[in-house]
Amino acid sequence: MKNSTYIAGFSFYVPDTILTNQDLEKKVDTNDEWIVSRTGIRQRHIVNSQACSDLAYEACLKTLERSSLMPGDITHIITATFTPDAYVPNAACIIMEKLGIRGIPALDVNAACTGFIYGIELARGLCVLWPGSKVLLVASEVVTSRINFKDRSTAVLFGDGAGACVISGESFDHNASAGYIRDVLLKADGSLGGLLTVKGGGSAYPLVPGQKADDDFFVQMEGREVFKHAVRSMKNISQDILERNNIVAEDIDLFIPHQANIRIIESLAKSMLISNDKIFVNVQEYGNTSAASVPIALADAWEKGRVKPGYLVLLVAFGGGFTWGAALIQF
Ligand SMILES: CC(C)(COP(=O)(O)OP(=O)(O)OC[C@H]1O[C@@H](n2cnc3c(N)ncnc32)[C@H](O)[C@@H]1OP(=O)(O)O)[C@@H](O)C(=O)NCCC(=O)NCCS
Secondary structure, three states, X not given: OOOOOEEEEEEEEOOOOEEEHHHHHOOOOOOHHHHHHHHOOOEEEOOOOOOHHHHHXXXXXXXXXXXXXXXXXXXXXXXXXOOOOOOOOOHHHHHHHHHOOOOOOXXXXXXXXXXXXXXXXXXXXXXXXXXXXXXXXXXXXXXXXXXXXXOHHHHOOEOEEEEEEEEEOOOOOOOOOOEEEEEEEEEEOHHHHHHEEOOOOOOOOOOOXXXXXXXXXOOEEOHHHHHHHHHHHHHHHHHHHHHHOOOOHHHOOEEEEOOOOHHHHHHHHHHHOOOHHHEOOOHHHHOEOHHHHHHHHHHHHHHOOOOOOOOEEEEEEEEOOOEEEEEEEEO
């Protein structure tokens, strides 16, 4: 069975409105010094009135252009998100309509901040079944729609945005930005789910007509615990994927971790002995955009010339569930 899969057309889109730490100081009891020293975040982009599909649409248009594909060439759409426009229809169906695509499978995947890496593996599976596939994978989040701006412990951490790419069983020979997906590794542990939640509105915490949304409708997190698990899990899965590909951290040319917090990234890189010049960081500009964080960072790195032909790139993410995953891409 042919199981080679390729990835191309990296793009991202963030809304125009910027929310700085100074802006947050006016909304909640916090300050720039605390936010920068604990998280590295200086600003984040937030929607005005756009929904998940609006951000995704912009990223997808650029991805189609960068991969020299027409909307009609796409065979599947996968959206990674925990903040879709609606429960029904799913975000992928709304995005396909905006792109003018009909009659192909369109589905959402929710693995919180690991959603993009989960999406890569699902797309890979489709490409093994149907090598001619051109899977449009977009991770898009309006995290601020689920942030309680009265809760300073979460309000300062997140931003909105989308990142997209195309995955195919056929190589993108004509495309200088294309990579070969060498391996993907996914994990999850539901026993730790209570440490990072957005419970309200689900069937276990249903909406009651007329009832006001309470704290359960927004991101709630045991920050310190999440921090420890994030470092440990991303370190372990990174080492596992390196080992099963018979390579060591030194062989990685560019390391693109989930952009949640600079201290998490630095602890992770230190524990893996990856030098600073090989780590891509843009959390200072965008905050944590959940599933969109890794594809935004990948596209940003590519646009800045940090992804070069011949490079071996390691992506790693961690999120609610808990879920975590890693992907090795050979450019
Ligand atoms: C959230 C996080 C930055 C908090 O940093 P921390 O060093 O653990 O801080 P703590 O939660 O222990 O709080 C320390 C103090 O700062 C205060 N504090 C919390 N948020 C604050 C804010 N935005 N501004 C100012 N002070 C704040 C707390 O109230 C606490 O005060 P106290 O000592 O008087 O009780 C950190 O735990 C973290 O990054 N966790 C991982 C979060 C994450 O990235 N999650 C997503 C993963 S997908």
